[in-house]
Amino acid sequence: MLEDTIVAVSTPFGFSGLGIIRLSGDRALPIALNIFLPKSGISVEPHHPALGYVYSAESGEKLDEAFLTYFPKPRSYTREDIVEISCHGSPVVLEETVRLCIAEGARHADPGEFTLRAVINGRMDIIQAEAVHDLITATSLDQARISFNQMQGRLSRQIENFRTRLIHLLSRIEASLEFPDDDLEISVDTIMRTLDDTLESINHLIGTYELGQSLSEGTTLVIAGTPNVGKSTLFNSLLERDRAIVTPHPGTTRDYITEKVFIDGALFSIIDTAGMTDSSHPVEKEGIKKSIRLAEEADGVLLLIDLSRAETADDLALMKKYGQEKTLLVLNKNDLPFRADIIRISEYFSTDQIVQISALEKRNIEILKKKMRAYFTVPIKKEQEVVLHLRQKLLLQCIRDHLKKAKEMVLAGYSEELYIEEIRLGLPALGQLTGNIQAEDVFRDIFARFCVGK
Ligand SMILES: Nc1nc2c(ncn2[C@@H]2O[C@H](COP(=O)(O)OP(=O)(O)OP(=O)(O)O)[C@@H](O)[C@H]2O)c(=O)[nH]1
Ligand SMILES: [Mg+2]
Incomplete structure (x- = not known):
């Protein structure tokens, strides 16, 4: 070919x-x-x-x-x-x-x-080739930066470093087995230290996958609140266009709507939901069930309260439910006279979690956006390595499982022959990560996802 x-x-x-x-x-x-x-x-x-x-x-x-x-x-x-x-x-x-x-x-x-x-x-x-694809399709500057560094070979060098470390460990153990009288013995401490260090670095890389996902998929935020508090109006203000239907009638939004939007260079996936209340209407009920599930699964919640009316039992129940780390309390309709008891509704939140806005008049929307960026997105350090592909994560998990098992075997006093075999079983996964194996079929499978011309 x-x-x-x-x-x-x-x-x-x-x-x-x-x-x-x-x-x-x-x-x-x-x-x-x-x-x-x-x-x-x-x-x-x-x-x-x-x-x-x-x-x-x-x-x-x-x-x-x-x-x-x-x-x-x-x-x-x-x-x-x-x-x-x-x-x-x-x-x-x-x-x-x-x-x-x-x-x-x-x-x-x-x-x-x-x-x-x-x-x-x-x-x-292969990691560098995947990075070429990621750089081209990057949805944020952070993701482009990470992909550029991977294209330059930084992640590949780290993987190669794991491989060299493990191969070196294996050869030292083997040498000590083959020439027992030559003073080549390697202590259990040294073996454990190498396994622990490598495992720590691999676990750290696996842990970055979630961050990688939020970079490419966006941070998911649900706009939650009781009916008519202005959720859809806020949704439209964040998107800067009239996407969701807004009416003065409670229960306007029945099903959820998702849209992606860049805020200060970070990608967010914003979901407008049905107002949460104790409804008996079957359609509304279904929509509310969905809202609750979405809020649970999301990276964060923007909990909306209408300042122009006295807080209801439903409002208070929601504040109690979401008064936790992943929520910003958004006090809406601050263009109207206040009827809500601000001190009472602020009880479950720290001051930096609260922002007063008018979604209708677009007041303080920029402040809310800044808070969303600061509160829900993780700043990426310049030198940070991030795993962006499920393929990479699964292979890292595979090598991690073998190393963990090898470690347990060392601790349980198994013979060297048995645990070095376990370490050896993890090495092909490291090879597959960078493509340091001659398997053209694996290559073809990966590159088929690319577009013509790359
Ligand atoms: N004065 C004022 N009115 C607002 C504000 N935000 C929304 N409204 C009005 O409140 C009413 C309800 O707004 P929606 O955005 O439909 O409220 P919602 O929370 O999506 O309502 P449901 O979908 O029914 O749960 C509309 O008449 C909006 O114009 C605001 O900041 N100030
Ligand atoms: Mg609505």
Whole structure:
């Protein structure tokens, strides 16, 4: 499969100023020069864009004015010869240019095939390849930063470090078994320390997965409260558009609505719910059940109270229920005269959990947003490593389970042969993390999730 030269459009489909076509493989340059006429003659200097025309040899017709850049192997993304043709971003022109390349002997690339080649040719490992995908699809700057660092190989080095540490441990134990008289004995303390240190680092990485998920999926917040307190009005204010129906009648929202929104660079998934009250209406009842379940599962709750009316038993019950860490108390309708007893309703919350707003007049919405950012999102340290993929987490859990078992065996006084076997069983999982194994099928499976052109 690596013998043929592949081609694809590398920029997204659509009308744009520029669109790039990429060829990779031994015949990348000859194929490109059959469909491209450099203005300066026939020579193309590596790494220097050459201006010219895309043209059809069949009809002799010029199709577009474009730049061609040649990246000879091995200093290219795939470590093969690469040619990039930068045309105008017209889908018709780009597709025709690809067709011309195919007519000259190139093959249309499969999804992710450029990156697959980069991995197979040793330019990057699987974690780095996944990071390329993550960087492109990042939904926040934090996620882009983490992906960039992983693309540069930081997480891969950490995984490689675990592997080297364990292989070193195994070889020391084996040497002590094989040459018992040569003073090579390794103490149980040293074995336990290595296992403990490695386990601690692996557990720490596994623990970051949840943070990774909240970065890519967004922090889920439920807007909860009794009917008519202004939940849907707040939902619309946070989204800055009229998404949910608002009426003066209690019980307007029956089913929940979810929307994603960026607040100060962080992604939130906000859910507007049915007002929680003791309703006997079957539809309302069902909606309320859902609201309660969503609030339990969410990362946080914005509990809304209407300041313009005296607090009800339902309001107080909700405050009691949600007066805990993951809730902000939002006192709404502060444009109207207050009828609620603020001291009484604030009882279950600390002052930094409370904010007064008018969802209708958009008062203090910015303050609420700042509080949401500070209260519900974890600041990411610059150097922090975060596991972003379930695949990575599952493999880390696999190695962790083997190391834990090995540790228990050491403590229970099992023979060295038995517990080193247990450690050895965990090593393939570390290999699979970076792709430090020759399993092309595993690679293909992973890269099939990518888009064409990457
Ligand atoms: N004066 C004032 N009125 C508001 C404010 N927020 C909402 N309202 C009004 O309160 C009424 C109910 O608003 P909604 O947003 O539908 O309330 P809700 O909590 O979603 O109601 P349900 O879906 O029925 O549970 C509407 O008439 C809104 O215009 C506010 O800050 N000030
Ligand atoms: Mg509503």
